[in-house]
Amino acid sequence: MGDGNAATSIEEHDAGKLVENFSCGLCNCGYIFNQMVKYPSSTLDRTFAALADPTRRRILAHLAQGDKRVTHLARPHAMSLPAVSKHLRVLEKAGLLRRRRYGRVHEMQLDAEPLKKAARWVEEYRKFWEGSLDRLAAYLEKTNKPKRAKA
Numbered sequence: 001m002g003d004g005n006a007a008t009s010i011e012e013h014d015a016g017k018l019v020e021n022f023s024c025g026l027c028n029c030g031y032i033f034n035q036m037v038k039y040p041s042s043t044l045d046r047t048f049a050a051l052a053d054p055t056r057r058r059i060l061a062h063l064a065q066g067d068k069r070v071t072h073l074a075r076p077h078a079m080s081l082p083a084v085s086k087h088l089r090v091l092e093k094a095g096l097l098r099r100r101r102y103g104r105v106h107e108m109q110l111d112a113e114p115l116k117k118a119a120r121w122v123e124e125y126r127k128f129w130e131g132s133l134d135r136l137a138a139y140l141e142k143t144n145k146p147k148r149a150k151a
Contacts, residue, residue, distance in 0.1 A: 043095070044121060047114040050094035055079075056087050063097060063110035070106045 050056050059073055074084040088108060091097045098109045 043114065044118060046094040047096070047118045050090050050096055051118075053087065053090075055084075056091055059084075059087060059091065060096060060110060063108060067100075067107050067109045070108060073108060 051060075055077060058076070062068055062073055062076075070085065070088065071081070073088070074081050077084055088097065088099075092099060095114045096111055098111055100107045100109065
């Protein structure tokens, strides 16, 4: 962010994790976002990486309808069962699903908690940008008022 629009600093967190602070450089509004403390980077990274693939998003959509066996999840996809299993492992490592075993049968269950955290993270930035755009609109209205001609 070397363009001067946002000030960025990195400092050590007491747990030894790096924390990034972003402050709005567009106005003097005093907003500081410290998202790395609230939402650990590794958790968000795994969630967004898992959601980046359309196959995994379709799998999650199927699981939103209820628990499914791995073979049932693999049916709509034009890929091998081992390939689908790789996608399931990515989702499992991201904490987006849980696996239950009944002998040879593997049943998958959606865990939406990481999705909720990702949605909250995105929502905080939506609020920030909406507020920034509202302030910009107010400023533009104030500075672009037509001047009355003197008679």
